[in-house]
Amino acid sequence: MYNRPVLFDQSTSLVKEFSLLQERSKIAVMFDESGKLQAEAFLKEVNNLPTSSLLVTEWLQDETIREFISSQKIGTQIYIAAKWDTACKIFSMSVEEGASEEEIQTFITDEKKxxxxxxxxxxxxxxxxxxxxxxxxxxxxxxxxxxxxxxxxxxxxxxxxxxxxxxxxxx
Ligand SMILES: [Zn+2]
The missing domain is CATH 2.30.30 (SH3 type barrels.)
Incomplete structure (x- = not known):
């Protein structure tokens, strides 16, 4: 059986800052309040590309996050800027919706676990x-x-x- 990757402290998807992959032309950014600055700075940097973003608040339903992810076109690079627990949740949902680890960059705003x-x-x-x-x-x-x-x-x-x-x- 294939086991989906999960986020852990040595995940390849963990980054110290977001970078743009040449072959990716679409960007989806998901962030919480703590990752707002990081997310907005990056969105400004890539403003010539089609982007979509979602602010993940604690009141936001999981279904809304899932719909946002599943509505992304194939080949979209996913960026997550959030606290560890929120990032883990978004990461897992992204993988469940078909994203590979290489398609996800995760910026953690608090401590890794x-x-x-x-x-x-x-x-x-x-x-x-x-x-x-x-x-x-x-x-x-x-x-x-x-x-x-x-x-x-x-x-x-x-x-x-x-x-x-x-x-x-x-x-
Ligand atoms: Zn024991």
């Missing part, structure tokens, strides 16, 4: 961006693997038994 998937209790939990080992809520010590699982939506966490410091005898 990272998840580890516990091989013991099969739950994913949020971890900081640089943690190599974590303790899962089930009590298992996990080594955070380098493999991100699209299915589990997290890095695979491999259980390990921590080395316990032996107490000195006779001290």
């Amino acid at each position: 990272r998840y580890v998937y516990c091989m013991k209790c099969f739950n994913a939990s949020e971890i900081s961006l640089d943690e190599q080992t974590v303790k899962c809520s089930c009590g298992t010590h996990l080594e955070v693997g380098s493999f991100f699982s699209v299915v589990r939506k997290g890095y695979i966490g491999y259980p390990f038994i921590p080395v316990v410091q032996r107490q000195k005898v006779g001290s």
Whole structure:
């Protein structure tokens, strides 16, 4: 089965600033309040091209976002400027509507999030961006693997038994 890409901290679609791909002639920008400046600056930059944009507010229905995405013509480059959680939602919807990862650029306005998937209790939990080992809520010590699982939506966490410091005898 084909598993659709999801947004994660090392996604190729994450960018520090939007860039225009030569072969793309249509632009769709989706942004929230926090990504407004980024989105508007980019729209100004590409004003010779056909563009459409959507401000994603917290009151906006998911269906409206989906309709906006599905109404885009094939070959449209998608730009997302938003907070992590909103960006993840828009990214997933875009992929569901047929966009490939290469067709999406995502600019995150807050912190990226990272998840580890516990091989013991099969739950994913949020971890900081640089943690190599974590303790899962089930009590298992996990080594955070380098493999991100699209299915589990997290890095695979491999259980390990921590080395316990032996107490000195006779001290
Ligand atoms: Zn666990």
